[in-house]
Amino acid sequence: MTDKATTLILFGATGDLAARMLLPSLYGLHRDGLLPPALRIVATARSAHDDASFRAHAHEALKAHVPDSFFDEDASAAFLERLSYVTLDATDGAGYQRLAEAVGPSGETAIFLSTAPSLFKPTIDNLKAVGLAGGHVRLALEKPLGTDLASSQAINDAVAAAFPEERTFRIDHYLGKETVQNLLALRFANLLFEPVWSSNHIDHVQITVSETVGLEGRDDYYEKSGALRDMVQNHMLQLLALVAMEPPSHFDATAVRDEKVKVLRSLRPIRAEETVIGQYGAGAVGGQPVPAYAEELGRPSGIETFVALKAHVDNWRWAGVPFYLRTGKRLPARRTEIAIQFRDLPHSMFAGRGANAAPNRLIIAIQPEENITLELMAKQPGLDRGGIRLRRVELDIEQADAFADVRRRIAYERLLLDLIEGDPTLFVRRDEVEAQWQWIDGIRAAWDQAGLTPRGYGAGSWGPSAAIALIERDGRSWND
Numbered sequence: 300m301t302d303k304a305t306t307l308i309l310f311g312a313t314g315d316l317a318a319r320m321l322l323p324s325l326y327g328l329h330r331d332g333l334l335p336p337a338l339r340i341v342a343t344a345r346s347a348h349d350d351a352s353f354r355a356h357a358h359e360a361l362k363a364h365v366p367d368s369f370f371d372e373d374a375s376a377a378f379l380e381r382l383s384y385v386t387l388d389a390t391d392g393a394g395y396q397r398l399a400e401a402v403g404p405s406g407e408t409a410i411f412l413s414t415a416p417s418l419f420k421p422t423i424d425n426l427k428a429v430g431l432a433g434g435h436v437r438l439a440l441e442k443p444l445g446t447d448l449a450s451s452q453a454i455n456d457a458v459a460a461a462f463p464e465e466r467t468f469r470i471d472h473y474l475g476k477e478t479v480q481n482l483l484a485l486r487f488a489n490l491l492f493e494p495v496w497s498s499n500h501i502d503h504v505q506i507t508v509s510e511t512v513g514l515e516g517r518d519d520y521y522e523k524s525g526a527l528r529d530m531v532q533n534h535m536l537q538l539l540a541l542v543a544m545e546p547p548s549h550f551d552a553t554a555v556r557d558e559k560v561k562v563l564r565s566l567r568p569i570r571a572e573e574t575v576i577g578q579y580g581a582g583a584v585g586g587q588p589v590p591a592y593a594e595e596l597g598r599p600s601g602i603e604t605f606v607a608l609k610a611h612v613d614n615w616r617w618a619g620v621p622f623y624l625r626t627g628k629r630l631p632a633r634r635t636e637i638a639i640q641f642r643d644l645p646h647s648m649f650a651g652r653g654a655n656a657a658p659n660r661l662i663i664a665i666q667p668e669e670n671i672t673l674e675l676m677a678k679q680p681g682l683d684r685g686g687i688r689l690r691r692v693e694l695d696i697e698q699a700d701a702f703a704d705v706r707r708r709i710a711y712e713r714l715l716l717d718l719i720e721g722d723p724t725l726f727v728r729r730d731e732v733e734a735q736w737q738w739i740d741g742i743r744a745a746w747d748q749a750g751l752t753p754r755g756y757g758a759g760s761w762g763p764s765a766a767i768a769l770i771e772r773d774g775r776s777w778n779d
């Protein structure tokens with residue numbers, strides 16, 4: 300851990316991410332007294348603003364995106380006092396001297412690049428030229444960090460030329476989500492789970508990230524990305540790594556990331572037939588008719604908006620345990636969850652007495668609800684002559700009830716605070732991101748070789764029927 304930052308420079312400060320997530324998160328941290336009192340935020344983009352007009356813009360963003368119950372004009376006014384603005388084209392060295400002057404003789408500085416990755420290299424070169432790199436500066440980068448291993452390495456090389464790895468903070472906003480961190484607590488703050496956390500007791504794992512939204516106007520980005528690169532390469536592989544990793548010796552950046560990268564490097568190269576891809580057609584989501592992807596885009600497309608796959612972690616702990624991953628847009632519900640399915644009982648003493656015991660299941664719901672549920676078998680109350688009746692009961696760790704007084708935070712609050720305080724534990728290290736890309740590149744190469752193209756699915760369905768067949772031919776089913 301390094302010293303707390305005294306200045307945060309926010310590139311892309313006029314963009315969508317800044318308005319919806321970053322400024323509201325910084326406001327939330329300010330309101331809760333978590334920002335260093337002296338922290339100044341220097342915002343920058345090409346749009347012409349002075350400090351006053353940018354503060355007015357930020358004020359509008361807060362009013363639009365901070366929940367009413369948490370928005371407070373006094374706190375907002377005090378927060379806006381921290382902001383200043385420098386107009387600058389990231390590709391043009393001319394503006395950077397003004398940026399350096401606005402920052403002044405700073406102590407620790409944190410820089411957040413909320414801009415397109417094509418701007419990363421020129422930005423970094425220009426920052427370096429005016430002394431805004433080096434030992435007192437740390438750099439956070441938004442996704443996408445490349446579109447394949449080679450482009451990711453090029454970004455990482457450009458970053459490494461000015462910022463050492465321990466000062467590079469690659470964002471995966473899923474790592475800022477409360478229940479994702481709670482997964483670490485569940486696994487490593489309890490004795491109960493570790494002895495059964497392996498192929499000896501676990502039959503399979505499912506990770507689902509289903510979205511109801513469609514293209515959302517991100518045409519250029521999504522057409523170059525698709526579901527595999529947009530969601531599996533980063534968020535879903537991080538979730539998989541947290542489920543599958545060995546217990547780290549400490550909750551610190553090196554120990555946690557060392558364990559995650561071992562999992563990512565143990566992923567077995569996948570065959571095309573272990574994957575299903577789809578693209579949504581017209582349909583209805585939440586009772587509302589929605590157009591097909593190609594119609595939203597305005598032209599035909601070969602990109603996948605859905606992917607389901609069966610992955611394997613080739614190590615001793617997980618031998619023979621499939622990890623089924625599925626994500627897609629325009630599915631029936633917004634739901635992110637991890638389901639750990641335990642094995643059948645080796646022998647049920649109740650079987651001959653008319654009762655069936657279903658295998659235990661642990662459901663880690665990340666959103667929209669945040670809770671962890673352990674499904675157990677219990678006796679159904681009553682006098683069952685000559686037998687016993689069993690029923691499935693749920694042991695709930697209801698985050699919402701147990702911590703009703705704790706505000707649910709935007710994932711970026713955790714990440715921005717860690718950036719400002721210099722703790723990289725919840726950020727993605729270079730070797731992780733490159734291991735992720737290497738595996739994803741292998742899948743795309745397998746698709747190309749097999750000539751795989753997306754199957755159609757109706758918006759509002761759970762994807763192509765082949766995705767159901769993918770798991771059902773193994774005698775299992777998706778947890779819908």
Ligand SMILES: NC(=O)C1=CN([C@@H]2O[C@H](COP(=O)(O)OP(=O)(O)OC[C@H]3O[C@@H](n4cnc5c(N)ncnc54)[C@H](OP(=O)(O)O)[C@@H]3O)[C@@H](O)[C@H]2O)C=CC1
Nearest residue numbers: 311312313314315316344345346388389413414415441442
């Ligand atoms: N929005 C989201 O929910 C998410 C976004 N991301 C990623 O975060 C990054 C930012 O996304 P988002 O905010 O949506 O994008 P926007 O297009 O809304 O904003 C881009 C920002 O970059 C600025 N910018 C563009 N070109 C230049 C330039 N040459 N010099 C200086 N500033 C420039 C823009 O301001 P101006 O035009 O005034 O220069 C604007 O502030 C992207 O890489 C995106 O993929 C990742 C996850 C989610």
Ligand SMILES: O=C1O[C@H](COP(=O)(O)O)[C@@H](O)[C@H](O)[C@H]1O
Nearest residue numbers: 442472510512529530534635666
């Ligand atoms: O990174 C991305 O994530 C969002 C989903 O994030 P969530 O926090 O709402 O689950 C996804 O919609 C987007 O396509 C992707 O780029």
